[in-house]
Amino acid sequence: xxxxxxxxxxxxxxxxxxxxxxxxxxxxxxxxxxxxxxxxxxxxxxxxxxxxxxxxxxxxxxxxxxxxxxxxxxxxxxxxxxxxxxxxxxxxxxxxxxxxxxxxxxxxxxxxxxxxxxxxxxxxxxxxxxxxxxxxxxxxxxxxxxxxxxxxxxxxxxxxxxxxxxxxxxxxxxxxxxxxxxxxxxxxxxxxxxxxxxxxxxxxxxxxxxxxxxxxxxxxxxxxxxxxxxxxxxxxxxxxxxxxxxxxxxxxxxxxxxxxxxxxxxxxxxxxxxxxxxxxxxxxxxxxxxxxxxxxxxxxxxxxxxxxxxxxxxxxxxxxxxxxxxxxxxxxxxxxxxxxxxxxxxxxxxxxxxxxxxxxxxxxxxxxxxxxxxxxxxxxxxxxxxxxxxxxxxxxxxxxxxxxxxxxxxxxxxxxxxxxxxxxxxxxxxxxxxxxxxxxxxxxxxxxxxxxxxxxxxxxxxxxxxxxxxxxxxxxxxxxxxxxxxxxxxxxxxxxxxxxxxxxxxxxxxxxxxxxxxxxxxxxxxxxxxxxxxxxxxxxxxxxxxxxxxxxxxxxxxxxxxxxxxxxxxxxxxxxxxxxxxxxxxxxxxxxxxxxxxxxxxxxxxx
Numbered sequence: 001x002x003x004x005x006x007x008x009x010x011x012x013x014x015x016x017x018x019x020x021x022x023x024x025x026x027x028x029x030x031x032x033x034x035x036x037x038x039x040x041x042x043x044x045x046x047x048x049x050x051x052x053x054x055x056x057x058x059x060x061x062x063x064x065x066x067x068x069x070x071x072x073x074x075x076x077x078x079x080x081x082x083x084x085x086x087x088x089x090x091x092x093x094x095x096x097x098x099x100x101x102x103x104x105x106x107x108x109x110x111x112x113x114x115x116x117x118x119x120x121x122x123x124x125x126x127x128x129x130x131x132x133x134x135x136x137x138x139x140x141x142x143x144x145x146x147x148x149x150x151x152x153x154x155x156x157x158x159x160x161x162x163x164x165x166x167x168x169x170x171x172x173x174x175x176x177x178x179x180x181x182x183x184x185x186x187x188x189x190x191x192x193x194x195x196x197x198x199x200x201x202x203x204x205x206x207x208x209x210x211x212x213x214x215x216x217x218x219x220x221x222x223x224x225x226x227x228x229x230x231x232x233x234x235x236x237x238x239x240x241x242x243x244x245x246x247x248x249x250x251x252x253x254x255x256x257x258x259x260x261x262x263x264x265x266x267x268x269x270x271x272x273x274x275x276x277x278x279x280x281x282x283x284x285x286x287x288x289x290x291x292x293x294x295x296x297x298x299x300x301x302x303x304x305x306x307x308x309x310x311x312x313x314x315x316x317x318x319x320x321x322x323x324x325x326x327x328x329x330x331x332x333x334x335x336x337x338x339x340x341x342x343x344x345x346x347x348x349x350x351x352x353x354x355x356x357x358x359x360x361x362x363x364x365x366x367x368x369x370x371x372x373x374x375x376x377x378x379x380x381x382x383x384x385x386x387x388x389x390x391x392x393x394x395x396x397x398x399x400x401x402x403x404x405x406x407x408x409x410x411x412x413x414x415x416x417x418x419x420x421x422x423x424x425x426x427x428x429x430x431x432x433x434x435x436x437x438x439x440x441x442x443x444x445x446x447x448x449x450x451x452x453x454x455x456x457x458x459x460x461x462x463x464x465x466x467x468x469x470x471x472x473x474x475x476x477x478x479x480x481x482x483x484x485x486x487x488x489x490x491x492x493x494x495x496x497x498x499x500x501x502x503x504x505x506x507x508x509x510x511x512x513x514x515x516x517x518x519x520x521x522x523x524x525x526x527x528x529x530x531x532x533x534x535x536x537x538x539x540x541x542x543x544x545x546x547x548x549x550x551x552x553x554x555x556x557x558x559x560x561x562x563x564x565x566x567x568x569x570x571x572x573x574x575x576x577x578x579x580x581x582x583x584x585x586x587x588x589x590x591x592x593x594x595x596x597x598x599x600x601x602x603x604x605x606x607x
Contacts, residue, residue, distance in 0.1 A: 022194045056082065064161060090167050146167060215243065273362050282306050328344060448487055471509045499591045572594075
């Protein structure tokens with residue numbers, strides 16, 4: 001077991017929890033303190049400004065009323081005298097604005113040109129319209145925060161003007177930033193102290209747990225001699241006592257089962273057959289590697305599953321039926337592409353009392369055995385059938401000759417001709433069988449030579465075209481240039497003869513046979529296409545099997561043995577080529593085969 005790093009340990013987690021609690025508490029306290037302090041500082045600042053403005057407001061109101069009663073007095077000069085000198089300290093500017101939004105005076109020496117102009121401040125218009133004090137915090141030209149107040153000046157129940165004040169409130173926020181830095185420093189110091197204390201405190205909890213972890217690692221390696229130290233009588237101490245007791249019990253159990261385990265492992269490992277063991281409910285509890293391979297499953301994938309479901313027997317047998325099964329069962333999981341057959345033998349696991357404790361199933365793959373046996377039966381059946389038909393015919397005609405037909409010259413000659421035809425048919429069949437046997441046992445040699453395949457193919461087509469008995473059109477699509485390949489001409493001739501013969505047999509009068517040769521890099525592709533009755537899609541891949549016929553009655557009447565295409569396949573494979581067919585039922589069949597071919601400069605090769 002990998003050693004636990006400090007940052008992943010329980011001790012680190014306890015320290016982190018302790019620190020998080022402190023952080024949360026400090027943050028809550030700091031947030032509350034900062035908000036309250038900020039509100040208090042802002043309130044004190046605003047109260048201080050407003051108190052100073054009360055005197056100014058009274059003087060301005062008196063001056064504005066006095067000026068209204070005494071014509072000719074310069075109101076702007078008097079108001080300017082009243083607010084002169086207020087632009088210092090916290091207050092940056094004071095403006096007196098009339099009820100018509102005209103600036104009457106300002107305390108800012110640099111802003112005197114605005115006197116007499118109309119104020120465009122929205123807060124001033126709001127104060128004039130609502131007759132209530134308006135205030136907000138904004139940014140000045142140097143991006144510092146200022147507190148803006150528009151205080152209406154009322155006289156006789158009417159608003160006669162507005163006292164517009166800008167105060168520097170940035171100092172309040174500077175004080176808050178300084179206080180927040182002090183709080184952050186205090187929090188960091190508290191966390192450092194908390195971390196140091198947390199490490200020492202958490203050790204009292206994690207040390208016994210670490211001892212038990214080391215003991216568990218030792219037990220996993222088979223060492224039961226170590227004991228966990230008991231530090232106290234609390235819950236962790238009781239856990240340590242229970243852990244030591246568990247160690248003793250495991251040591252006893254380990255010594256009891258180790259021998260049996262080694263025996264069982266040795267048997268299962270050295271068996272070539274698959275073995276599956278179940279519990280008394282039929283659930284798989286043990287399976288060896290050969291069984292997993294037979295079942296095409298990953299390691300431990302089938303553990304805990306029902307045996308009948310895994311073997312596909314749940315529709316025919318129950319687990320109780322398998323317990324009483326005396327004979328083996330063949331399990332056929334063959335697909336259309338590939339056969340797959342097993343033989344399952346069942347053996348009951350019983351206690352001395354007769355109580356069934358489980359079932360042992362031995363699996364043996366008999367696919368190849370069954371396949372060979374099936375092929376042997378089919379081969380014997382086909383050969384017997386092919387030989388029996390001509391022998392039966394010959395016996396019938398010979399019996400007729402014995403019964404008197406021999407004395408009738410014309411009839412006797414006809415019967416003898418039939419007997420001779422059937423004899424030749426049997427000879428062809430035996431010859432084909434012997435040829436296949438030699439090819440299966442590799443008792444043949446290829447007498448190869450470099451030939452121009454186009455000229456070679458044309459000669460074979462010419463021979464068939466001259467001897468054809470039906471009105472069939474031969475269409476040649478062959479290259480004009482020579483194509484040289486290294487082949488055994490006798491065997492390739494036999495292949496092409498078999499394919500063209502079949503094309504002629506199954507093509508109707510008026511049909512056509514098309515011959516095509518294509519040269520590619522690495523191979524020569526030959527196609528022979530007829531316009532006959534075609535082959536059903538599900539039977540196309542089987543026409544190269546021995547004795548296979550799409551239409552047995554018609555093929556036999558035409559003299560076929562059912563071995564021509566099988567021999568052709570073996571011969572093409574002997575040339576390291578491939579042969580296959582494509583067909584559309586009712587439209588015709590195309591047979592393709594390839595031969596190894598190298599694209600070389602023939603003129604350089606044959607100079």
